[in-house]
Amino acid sequence: MQTRIHHAMNGAATAQPDALAMIDFADQAYSWADLAAASAEARAVLQDRGVGPGDRVVLVFENSLEACAFLFAISQLDAIAVPLNARLTHAELDRLITHSDPSVVVFCHAASEAAVTHGKAYSARSERGRYGAVGLFQRRGNRPEPCSDDPNEQVALLLYTSGSTGAPKAAMLTHQNLISAAEATVKVRGMLSEDVTFLALPLSHIFGLVTFLSICGSMGKVRLEARFSVERLFAALQRDVTMLPAVPQMHALLFHYARGQNKTSYEGGCLRFVSSGGAPLDHVWKREAEAFYGLPLQNGYGLTEGAAGVCSTQNQLGDPDVSVGYPMQGSRLQLDFDAIGANPAEGIGEILVAGPQVMKGYFRDPEQSARVLTKDGFVRTGDLGVFDAQQRLHIVGRSKELIFRSGRNVYPAEVEAALTDHPEVIMAGVVGRPATGNEEVLAFVKVAPNCRLCEEDLAAFVHDRLAPYKRPTRIILAQKLPVAPTGKILKAKLISSFTDQLLREVTV
Structure with missing residues (x-):
């Protein structure tokens, strides 16, 4: 019976040690035995730094063997992993490290110049092993969390929600939360040991992380992309x-x-x-x-x-x-x-x-x-x-994204679906903005390279697809929108990212 997330890796390494487990971003292949050995060395590194049950360990990375090895090493120590994407700014990273109060921060160097740069800012000490190359920064004075043998109670991860604003907000996910989620994923996808999954979703996000755990649970194979x-x-x-x-x-x-x-x-x-x-x-x-x-x-x-x-x-x-x-x-x-x-x-x-x-x-x-x-x-x-x-x-x-226009509810998802129906639109984000006595609908769309669409073209395209009160007041076309590492649009940043364009075009 699995009671910790690393048990799936152990099971695969025992059952089929020489079977292919991972092909990374550099096309380097690793077996389940390789992953288990890398994780064992990572565990020893953390133990040498005094990491024990209930301690938090922050992982700063982009998808790599290092990240996987240390994730399972943290589980083996009954410590709590805090996965953070290396593409965060230094200010964002520092805020989350302070909030999670870790004993150790691990900067995974593979495929991530950003992680290397962050590590230098913390004067992290370089280490190398079968897990790859990392930088380690040790903090003092952290307070361990309570521990339990019960997988329903023992926290495995702190995962910061991508929609967080203001004070940091980290979901405490237990081992049983993650084991149950992985088992459900295996079942609904019908995953088998011979399957090869292309995984570019970041393991610092719940979608990518549970997908990876489901691959371990089914003893499958993963093409793990850094980006x-x-x-x-x-x-x-x-x-x-x-x-x-x-x-x-x-x-x-x-x-x-x-x-x-x-x-x-x-x-x-x-x-x-x-x-x-x-x-x-x-x-x-x-x-x-x-x-x-x-x-x-x-x-x-x-x-x-x-x-x-x-x-x-x-x-x-x-x-x-x-x-x-x-x-x-x-x-x-x-x-x-x-x-x-x-x-x-x-x-x-x-x-x-x-x-x-x-x-x-x-x-x-x-x-x-x-x-x-x-x-x-x-x-x-x-x-x-x-x-x-x-x-x-x-x-x-x-x-919280609901738009109230002319006394009626406008659901952004419906407007976004109408816009992405156009073959030259890759993604769309719709937000509301206060207007005199009302609220207007603003749409921001990422278009295909070399696209010749203009705002009027898209307005005409959605005209018969949306009721008048749902039609965007403005449609801003761009080659790039502010997004999270998963590709999810950061709606809170849309208006501020295009302020000059909005003002310029409104006054023309």
Whole structure:
């Protein structure tokens, strides 16, 4: 029985030590025995620094063997991992290190000049072993957290939510949270030991992390990319990749790249599972994706506080369903029709989730924990949803992102779906901005390279797709939008990122 996340790695290393486990960003191959040996050395390094049960260990990295080895080493010591993306600014990183109060900070050097730079700022001491090359910074005075043999109680990770603003907010995910999430992922994807998963999603994000743990649980193989490269994805699909979990932007970039290579469909022959998460699906875009892959595009929904997967579809090719499907193994859903942004008349309410994947709470923040965790075991997601006639869940948007225009609710997700229906639009973010006596709808879209679209073209495109009060007041076209490492648009930064353009164009 697995009671810690490293047990899956140990099981694979025992059952098939010489089998391929990982091909990294530099095309270096590692077996399960290699991963176990690297993790054992990482454990010894941490023990030498006095890391023990309940201590936090911050990992600053981009996807690499080092990150995986130290993640499992921390689990073996009953310490608590704090995965942070190396692409954070120094100010952001320093704030999260202070908040998580670690005993040691590990800067993983592989494929990350940013991690090396951060390590130098902390005067980290360089170490090298079978795990690779890292920098270590030791802190003093940290206070260990309580420990338990019970995997439902023992915290494995502190994971900072990508939507956090103001004070840092770290979800405490237990070993059982992560084990349950990984098991549910294996089941819904039908993962096998012979599968090869292309994983460019960062392991510092719950989507990428649980995908990696599910690969370990199924004793499969992973092509672990430090950063997303559409060229590497295209090449890997021609070789051996059987599973492709990704965010919509990755799929969209692949389609545009393939067209540039005069390819209108996938020709590799190995792929058997494709999924999308993180943004709403449009009927037309879904048909385009399925025509390219020749496979059903499965959709899903999850959140950090729920250890990633909450719902997933298991549709057949050609099914027009664009919901996020039914609850995954062990998850339970409710809708709160009294929440902000709810519309009981249309069946729209805030989504509440319960089950073995739901976090223990926020790290050293009982007030925030009490706000989102109900007494009967549900977590408030802040997302708005509705069930269809088949009881499949559809995501409408975020309650805090709801736009009130002319006395009516505008759900950004609906406007974004209309915009991304255009073949030259890769991604879109919609936000509200106060206007005199009202609120206006602003849309920001990332367009394909060499695109000749203008604002008027897109306004005309969505005219018949959206009711008048839902149509954007402005549509800003760009080659780049502010995004998190997963590719998720950082909506809080949209207006500030394009202030000059908004002002300039408004006054013309």
